[in-house]
Amino acid sequence: MELFYSSDISDGRLYLDGEESQHCIKVLRHRTGDEIAVTDGTGNLMKCRLTDDSAKRAGAVILDIIPDWGGHPYxxxxxxxxxxxxxxxxxxxxxxxxxxxxxxxxxxxxxxxxxxxxxxxxxxxxxxxxxxxxxxxxxxxxxxxxxxxxxxxxxxxxxxxxxxxxxxxxxxxxxxxxxxxxxxxxxxxxxxxxxxxxxxxxxxxxxxxxxxxxxxxxxxxxxxxxxxxxxxxxxxxxxxxxxx
Amino acid sequence: MELFYSSDISDGRLYLDGEESQHCIKVLRHRTGDEIAVTDGTGNLMKCRLTDDSAKRAGAVILDIIPDWGGHPYxxxxxxxxxxxxxxxxxxxxxxxxxxxxxxxxxxxxxxxxxxxxxxxxxxxxxxxxxxxxxxxxxxxxxxxxxxxxxxxxxxxxxxxxxxxxxxxxxxxxxxxxxxxxxxxxxxxxxxxxxxxxxxxxxxxxxxxxxxxxxxxxxxxxxxxxxxxxxxxxxxxxxxxxxx
Structure with missing residues (x-):
C-alpha cells in the first residue's frame, strides 16, 4: 500500500502538491479513476478516487475517511x-x-x-x-x-x-x-x-x-x-x- | 575514558596495531609511562602501562585484567x-x-x-x-x-x-x-x-x-x-x- 500526503483539502476534495503528484502520476502511473490513499497528517486516512491525473497537481475526490489511522494508544x-x-x-x-x-x-x-x-x-x-x-x-x-x-x-x-x-x-x-x-x-x-x-x-x-x-x-x-x-x-x- | 583494542597479547605484554597506535600516540598523544585501557575483544579489560610509544606499533605491559567488562547478563x-x-x-x-x-x-x-x-x-x-x-x-x-x-x-x-x-x-x-x-x-x-x-x-x-x-x-x-x-x-x- 502506498500512502500520499495532502494539506490542500476542502469540500470533500483534495489536491496533491508537486512532489506528491509527481510520485503518484509519473512514478506509480496512477490514472483518473484509480483509488489512492491519502493522509492529512493529523491522523485521518482518506480513501480517494483520482479525478485529475496531473503530474503537477493531481486532484481526487474523498470517498471515505478513517480517523486515527495507524495511531497508538499513548x-x-x-x-x-x-x-x-x-x-x-x-x-x-x-x-x-x-x-x-x-x-x-x-x-x-x-x-x-x-x-x-x-x-x-x-x-x-x-x-x-x-x-x-x-x-x-x-x-x-x-x-x-x-x-x-x-x-x-x-x-x-x-x-x-x-x-x-x-x-x-x-x-x-x-x-x-x-x-x-x-x-x-x-x-x-x-x-x-x-x-x-x-x-x-x-x-x-x-x-x-x-x-x-x-x-x-x-x-x-x-x-x-x-x-x-x-x-x-x-x-x-x-x-x-x-x-x- | 578511551578504550583501545589489541589482538597481539602474550606473556603479560601487548602491542597495538598500526591504526590503534596512530590513534593512541599521534591523536591522543600518549607517551611511555602513561596508563591506557585495552580490550582483547573477548570481554577482558586490561589496564596497561605504555612501554613503547611507537605510532606504528605501540607496546604496553599489562597491570591488571578485569574479566567480562561492560558485559550483559544474557x-x-x-x-x-x-x-x-x-x-x-x-x-x-x-x-x-x-x-x-x-x-x-x-x-x-x-x-x-x-x-x-x-x-x-x-x-x-x-x-x-x-x-x-x-x-x-x-x-x-x-x-x-x-x-x-x-x-x-x-x-x-x-x-x-x-x-x-x-x-x-x-x-x-x-x-x-x-x-x-x-x-x-x-x-x-x-x-x-x-x-x-x-x-x-x-x-x-x-x-x-x-x-x-x-x-x-x-x-x-x-x-x-x-x-x-x-x-x-x-x-x-x-x-x-x-x-x-
Missing part, C-alpha cells in the same frame, strides 16, 4: 538535544516516527555543541517515515528552544509523566529505570514526555531544575548509549509498555 | 537478513553493539534482494561501536548463510529461546508479543536467538521450517517497522527484559 513527546553529527538526529527522527511518537522538541542544553537545527529537513524526514510506516499522523516538530525554557513550559503539565534521562552521578537524585517509571504511572495517564541530553549531558543546573519541575530521573540500563540511541531506547520503552 | 544472537540499503544494516550493527549483543548472523532469505554482505566492514563497525560504548567484548559476526541453513544449525539448540518475527498472515501459527515470549522463558535460560526477515519477509516455507525447528513466532507490536528497526526493537526488548 501521547509521546521526545525533547532531545541535537547531536553533533546531525545524521544521527535525523536517524532518530525516522526511527521514532516509525515506532510511534507524537512530537519532537529539539532542546539546546548548556553543554550542547550544536545549537542550530534545520527543522524543515527533519519535518521532511518525518513525513517520509510516516508515509513509509503507514501512519496517518505525522509527528510535530517545534523550533529548537533552550532546555530550561522547555522545562518551564512543561512545569505545569501535571497530567503527563515527565522523565529525564541523566546520570546524576552525585546521587543527589536517585534514579529508577524507565520501565519502572512507566509501570508506576498513574492509572489512566497516557501522556509521556522524555528529556534526553546532549553528548556532554545536561548541566547540573538543568538537571536540578527538571527535577524541581516534576521530571522523574530515570536510567536506560547499564549500557553507555549515545544520545540518539538513548532517545530511541526511551521510545521503544514507551511503545513496548503500551503495546506489547 | 547471550543474544541476532540472525538478520541484510537490508537492500546496506547503510541500514550497518546502522543496526552499531546500535545493537552499543545496546548489548553477542553475535550477528547475516542470513539470506528466499525473498532477500541483497545476497552479499561485506563482513569486514561490519566487523570494523562493531569494533568501533564496542570501543565507543566501553564494552570489553566485541560481538561476533559470521559469514552470511541461507535462512534455512541457519534454522537447521539452530534446530538442536534447545537451551536457547528461539524467536522468529514474521507476519504469519494466514494465522496458521498464532503469534505472541516478543515481551510475552521473554516473560515465558524457562527460568535460568539467558540465551536468546532472534530471526528477522528481509524487506519481502520470509517465504512461507522458511517460516514453517523455523516453527518446526523450535522458533516461536513473535510480533513486535502493531507498527510497520523496517527490517533494521524491527531487529533493534528486538535487541531493546531483550536488553530491557534482563536489565531494567
Amino acid at each position: 501521547d509521546l513527546e521526545m525533547a532531545v538535544c541535537p547531536t553533533k553529527n546531525i545524521d544521527r538526529y535525523e536517524w532518530f527522527a525516522e526511527k521514532a516516527c516509525e515506532t510511534g511518537i507524537d512530537s519532537i522538541c529539539p532542546v539546546i542544553g548548556e553543554h550542547s555543541e550544536r545549537k542550530i537545527l534545520k527543522i524543515q529537513r527533519i519535518r521532511k524526514i518525518l513525513l517520509s517515515a510516516a508515509k513509509q510506516s503507514l501512519k496517518g499522523k505525522i509527528p510535530d516538530i517545534c523550533d529548537a528552544l533552550p532546555v530550561k525554557d522547555y522545562i518551564l513550559q512543561r512545569k505545569e503539565s501535571s497530567d503527563r509523566l515527565k522523565l529525564i534521562a541523566y546520570c546524576f552521578e552525585d546521587e543527589q537524585y536517585p534514579r529508577i529505570s524507565v520501565k519502572d517509571a512507566l509501570n508506576d504511572m498513574p492509572e489512566g495517564c497516557r501522556a509521556v514526555s522524555v528529556l534526553i541530553g546532549p553528548e556532554g549531558d545536561f548541566s547540573p543546573e538543568e538537571a536540578s531544575m527538571a527535577v524541581e519541575c516534576g521530571f522523574i530521573p530515570v536510567h536506560l540500563g547499564p549500557s553507555r548509549l549515545r544520545t540518539e540511541t538513548a532517545a530511541l531506547a526511551a521510545v521503544f520503552a514507551v511503545y513496548s509498555h503500551f503495546m506489547l | 547471550d543474544l544472537e541476532m540472525a538478520v537478513c541484510p537490508t537492500k540499503n546496506i547503510d541500514r544494516y550497518e546502522w543496526f550493527a552499531e546500535k545493537a553493539c552499543e545496546t548489548g549483543i553477542d553475535s550477528i548472523c547475516p542470513v539470506i532469505g528466499e525473498h532477500s534482494e541483497r545476497k552479499i554482505l561485506k563482513i569486514q566492514r561490519i566487523r570494523k563497525i562493531l569494533l568501533s561501536a564496542a570501543k565507543q560504548s566501553l564494552k570489553g567484548k566485541i560481538p561476533d559476526i559470521c559469514d552470511a548463510l541461507p535462512v534455512k541453513d541457519y534454522i537447521l544449525q539452530r534446530k538442536e539448540s534447545s537451551d536457547r529461546l528461539k524467536l522468529i518475527a514474521y507476519c504469519f498472515e494466514d494465522e496458521q501459527y498464532p503469534r505472541i508479543s516478543v515481551k510475552d515470549a521473554l516473560n515465558d522463558m524457562p527460568e535460568g535460560c539467558r540465551a536468546v536467538s532472534v530471526l528477522i526477515g528481509p524487506e519481502g519477509d520470509f517465504s512461507p516455507e522458511e517460516a514453517s521450517m523455523a516453527v518446526e525447528c523450535g522458533f516461536i513466532p513473535v510480533h513486535l507490536g502493531p507498527s510497520r517497522l523496517r527490517t533494521e528497526t524491527a531487529a533493534l526493537a528486538a535487541v531493546f526488548a531483550v536488553y530491557s527484559h534482563f536489565m531494567l
